[in-house]
Amino acid sequence: MEIERAVRGSGDARLRAKYDAAVYIIRRAYALYPFEELAFSFNGGKDSTVLLHLLRAGYYLHRTSSGDVDSTALQTVKNCPMRTIYFEDPDAFPAIDRFTYETASTYGLPLETIRTGYKSGLEALLEEKPTKAIFLGTRNGDPNAVGQQEFSPSSPGWPPFMRVNPILDWSYSDVWSFLLTCEVQYCILYDQGYTSIGSVRDTVPNELLRDGGSGGYRPAYTLSDGSLERAGRGKKQAGKRDASVSTRNGSGSGPRQRSKL
Numbered sequence: 567m568e569i570e571r572a573v574r575g576s577g578d579a580r581l582r583a584k585y586d587a588a589v590y591i592i593r594r595a596y597a598l599y600p601f602e603e604l605a606f607s608f609n610g611g612k613d614s615t616v617l618l619h620l621l622r623a624g625y626y627l628h629r630t631s632s633g634d635v636d637s638t639a640l641q642t643v644k645n646c647p648m649r650t651i652y653f654e655d656p657d658a659f660p661a662i663d664r665f666t667y668e669t670a671s672t673y674g675l676p677l678e679t680i681r682t683g684y685k686s687g688l689e690a691l692l693e694e695k696p697t698k699a700i701f702l703g704t705r706n707g708d709p710n711a712v713g714q715q716e717f718s719p720s721s722p723g724w725p726p727f728m729r730v731n732p733i734l735d736w737s738y739s740d741v742w743s744f745l746l747t748c749e750v751q752y753c754i755l756y757d758q759g760y761t762s763i764g765s766v767r768d769t770v771p772n773e774l775l776r777d778g779g780s781g782g783y784r785p786a787y788t789l790s791d792g793s794l795e796r797a798g799r800g801k802k803q804a805g806k807r808d809a810s811v812s813t814r815n816g817s818g819s820g821p822r823q824r825s826k827l
């Protein structure tokens with residue numbers, strides 16, 4: 567499995583330790599909950615892109631270690647066909663939308679697009695199909711991470727499910743080490759100076775990456791102080807539309823892939 571191979575083959579002991587810990591959490595979740603009652607919250611951002619590949623690696627290890635995979639099923643096992651949910655914002659960057667749909671298509675993720683607020687969308691989702699746990703790419707330092715652990719029940723007043731946060735303790739540079747070491751595609755905006763991505767309403771390239779010579783911006787992976795990754799994000803304004811869930815497979819262009827630094 568290429569992700570496992572890339573991390574194991576890297577000389578980066580810290581990355582290997584972060585990877586092992588995250589995959590351990592993922593495999594605990596696979597053992598604890600029926601696979602059909604798990605979901606992956608994917609929005610095309612760098613953290614959820616890391617999570618996608620960790621889920622794939624964890625799924626591959628989980629399935630192959632239990633010995634129930636024949637060679638024809640191997641591609642499905644490499645892909646991790648987990649229910650995947652995307653809360654699509656009408657003001658999302660088109661490049662993020664494209665990347666989300668294209669990645670879902672590449673890895674055979676059964677993507678469900680939700681065009682409503684988070685809470686009402688999750689209520690509808692749980693009503694439609696039992697969902698015990700949802701994987702998120704939340705990391706310490708995200709405003710939403712406060713008080714969360716690797717396994718955190720949803721908040722009071724929210725529909726009941728477990729939030730599973732395998733990369734909670736990953737730093738900004740861990741995220742980029744993983745993406746570059748594994749040579750996986752990521753949204754093109756990160757090569758244009760965006761270091762954390764909200765919507766077109768509230769996100770601009772990170773000024774710390776402005777390239778004086780060209781007038782453009784350097785790629786996100788060159789940001790040396792990860793504590794400033796949200797410097798391009800302004801105040802979030804409310805405005806999610808309400809109620810509709812649809813399924814769509816993606817196509818389009820735009821993802822980027824870089825080799826190691």
Ligand SMILES: Cc1cc2nc3c(=O)[nH]c(=O)nc-3n(C[C@H](O)[C@H](O)[C@H](O)COP(=O)(O)O)c2cc1C
Pocket residue numbers: 607653684688700702710719720721724729764802
């Ligand atoms: C799958 C999922 C589960 C969530 N669960 C909760 C929750 O239990 N409690 C809560 O206050 N917010 C919850 N949220 C909302 C997030 O904390 C956050 O507000 C949302 O992802 C928007 O983040 P942003 O402001 O960085 O775009 C959830 C969001 C998602 C996508």
Ligand SMILES: Nc1ncnc2c1ncn2[C@@H]1O[C@H](COP(=O)(O)OP(=O)(O)OP(=O)(O)O)[C@@H](O)[C@H]1O
Pocket residue numbers: 607608609610611612613614615651652653654655701702703704705708761762763764
């Ligand atoms: N619109 C959304 N649809 C689905 N999941 C989402 C959405 N917004 C956030 N999430 C979940 O919450 C996690 C944390 O969001 P956050 O915005 O911090 O990270 P990211 O989008 O992956 O990366 P970045 O910080 O670069 O934007 C995501 O990784 C994803 O699991």
